[in-house]
Amino acid sequence: xxxxxxxxxxxxxxxxxxxxxxxxxxxxxxxxxxxxxxxxxxxxxxxxxxxxxxxxxxxxxxxxxxxxxxxxxxxxxxxxxxxxxxxxxxxxxxxxxxxxxxxxxxxxxxxxxxxxxxxxxxxxxxxxxxxxxxxxxxxxxxxxxxxxxxxxxxxxxxxxxxxxxxxxxxxxxxxxxxxxxxxxxxxxxxxxxxxxxxxxxxxxxxxxxxxxxxxxxxxxxxxxxxxxxxxxxxxxxxxxxxxxxxxxxxxxxxxxxxxxxxxxxxxxxxxxxxxxxxxxxxxxxxxxxxxxxxxxxxxxxxxxxxxxxxxxxxxxxxxxxxxxxxxxxxxxxxxxxxxxxxxxxxxxxxxxxxxxxxxxxxxxxxxxxxxxxxxxxxxxxxxxxxxxxxxxxxxxxxxxxxxxxxxxxxxxxxxxxxxxxxxx
Ligand code: GLY
Numbered sequence: 001x002x003x004x005x006x007x008x009x010x011x012x013x014x015x016x017x018x019x020x021x022x023x024x025x026x027x028x029x030x031x032x033x034x035x036x037x038x039x040x041x042x043x044x045x046x047x048x049x050x051x052x053x054x055x056x057x058x059x060x061x062x063x064x065x066x067x068x069x070x071x072x073x074x075x076x077x078x079x080x081x082x083x084x085x086x087x088x089x090x091x092x093x094x095x096x097x098x099x100x101x102x103x104x105x106x107x108x109x110x111x112x113x114x115x116x117x118x119x120x121x122x123x124x125x126x127x128x129x130x131x132x133x134x135x136x137x138x139x140x141x142x143x144x145x146x147x148x149x150x151x152x153x154x155x156x157x158x159x160x161x162x163x164x165x166x167x168x169x170x171x172x173x174x175x176x177x178x179x180x181x182x183x184x185x186x187x188x189x190x191x192x193x194x195x196x197x198x199x200x201x202x203x204x205x206x207x208x209x210x211x212x213x214x215x216x217x218x219x220x221x222x223x224x225x226x227x228x229x230x231x232x233x234x235x236x237x238x239x240x241x242x243x244x245x246x247x248x249x250x251x252x253x254x255x256x257x258x259x260x261x262x263x264x265x266x267x268x269x270x271x272x273x274x275x276x277x278x279x280x281x282x283x284x285x286x287x288x289x290x291x292x293x294x295x296x297x298x299x300x301x302x303x304x305x306x307x308x309x310x311x312x313x314x315x316x317x318x319x320x321x322x323x324x325x326x327x328x329x330x331x332x333x334x335x336x337x338x339x340x341x342x343x344x345x346x347x348x349x350x351x352x353x354x355x356x357x358x359x360x361x362x363x364x365x366x367x368x369x370x371x372x373x374x375x376x377x378x379x380x381x382x383x384x385x386x387x388x389x390x391x392x393x394x395x396x397x398x399x400x401x402x403x404x405x406x407x408x409x410x411x412x413x414x415x416x417x418x419x420x421x422x423x424x
Contacts, residue, residue, distance in 0.1 A: 001304055002027040004060050005041070006050050006080070007071025008034045010332075010359035010377040011289035014296045015071060016041050017357075018303030025304040029063040031056065035368060036358030051075045053083035060089050067092065067308050073286050076265075077103035092307040094285050097261035101252075102268075102285040105150045105182045111259075115251035118279040120184040124150065127175045134171055137183055138164060144186035147171050148282075151179035158223055160186070187281055189274035190419050192233065193291045194241065196249045197306065198263045199315035203249045205241050207232040207298060207323060209291035210414070215339060217409045224339045225374060228410030229291040230329040231298065234385060235419040236273075244269060244278050252283070264310060273421045290330045293357055293377050297328035326381060329388040331396055331410050332359070333376040336403025342373035343403055350398040355379045355391070370401055385415045 001024050005016055013036045019025045020040040031050060033043030042063075049055045051074045060068050068084050070076055070093035079096030093099075100107040105122070112119045123137050138145070145167035149157025151174075159170040171181045193211055197204040209231035215221035248269055256263045268284035296303065300322040309318040335342040348361065348368040357379065360372015376399065380392025389411055396406060413419050 001025050001066045001308065002064055003029065003304060004063055004065040004068045005030045005033075005037075005071065006056060006068065006075055008032050008037075008050075009071070009289055010357040010374065011287050011292045012071040013037050013357040013359075013377075014293040015069060015287065015303070018296045018299065019069070022302035022304035024302060027063070029059075029065070031059055034358045035361050035363045036356070051078040051080060053078070053080045056080050057083055057087055060084055060087075065089060067304070067311055069093070069307055071286060073099070073102050073284060076285050081265075090308065090311040092265055092311045094263050094265040095261065098256055098263045098265075099285040101256075101263070101283045105148055105282070106180070108283050109182075111252060111255050112280060115255040117248050117251055118276065120146065120187050120279065120281070122182050122184045125171065125175065125181040125183065127178050127180060129175075131172075134168070134175070134181075138168060138171070141183050141185060146184040146186055147174075148182040148184065149174045149179050150182045151177075160223065187272035187274055187279050189272045190235070190421060191281070192236065192240075192244070192271045192273055192278065193229070193288050194244050194249070194269045194271065195287060195291070195295060196245065196267045196269065197310050197315055198249070198253050198265065198267045199310050199313055200257055200262045200264070201250070201253050202315045203245055203253050203267075204315060204318065204321065205245050205249070206295050206321070208236055208241055208244075209233070209288075209295050210411075211288065211291050212407060212410055215334070217407055222339055224334070226288070226290045226332065227334065227407045228329070228331045229294045230327060230385065230388065230411040230414065231291065231294040232327065234327075234414055235417070235421065237421070240273075240278075244271065248278060248280060264313070275422055290332055290377055293330040293379055294328040297330075297379050297381050298324045298326070300324055324381070326383045327385045327388040328379060328381045329385070329392045329411055330357075330377045330379050331392050331406050332374050333378070333396065333399060333401065333404050333406050335360070335370050335373055335375050335401070336405070338373035342370075344370050344372065346370045346402050346404075348375065349400045351376055353395065353398065355395045356399070370404070375401060375404065385411055389415060
């Protein structure tokens, strides 16, 4: 099988590793890829316009792809999968219409309402509404404010705050940029990311994971794209994954079929488990980053065959997924200044070892340099969460990048038994 993988982050590096280890994958190409992916795939660094369907189509033809795997949300929401499918390619990733589940938070709310899925109360504010309308809407929420950019923000456009002025300022800046704002009631309880393979009404869950979205230790500081994650979740009851599938993912998949826009690809359910059980914080139309890096580290079933089964519409024929025992942890190394103003172009040393994934890097004259806010991910796998944590931080300590930082408390609360779910 010849595969074209679209994307360039650590999530794509994790996908590339999984595909590289699948004996059925004979050729792996990445558009544009990154210096880490380049060690195991043929990268096409000139193909940076991943949301330009014609560019991706030409490349898929050139490399004679049997399957195109689309990693990021931007090409999915802009309809790259549709153009490739129309040209006869097998594609892992939802259509433009189905990707609206991430592209428009208001669309996602509508689907959830129709499917009877528990989620936060929400109100949408349009860019042409005046400040008085914004203030009146804010009055209907609080004391915890959840203010979302209803455009594509890669998980970074959300501000959760108890400070009304901060909420107001974020809403204003999103509206001034021309995007709608979604105000939501705050959902309490530990967060769960559940990724499901979805093919029409067939839903197959991967292992549940938990992200750490705040920049600094103890969940302080600004929201980021994610600073670390672990899987599975030792504090989640055994039947919890099936419950999320039955109460949330299957009803949504059925609703998408009913609307004539069946989902095919990876549906990411971002949830909070409160007193009433799991409720949806957001859906994404792609694998999550950095949770994917931990989840795929435990997947034993060859990845290419799994993604192909979804793309061919025969997920229902796939044997049960096989997983390694134990835990996996990923920790993000971020550049100085991340997330507000990351410093790039700094030299990286000690990253050339197993368990290191590239997120934002480049190479100049043979020297690895930082090229983004999230620079590298390290992966630790172990029999216990403590072992996985120890391994990940052991690898992290070998890496040097001036001014960089990482959170040393990824999965610490879970390891210490400090997370529990209450209620139903
Ligand atoms: N884990 C956050 C995201 O992928 O959006």
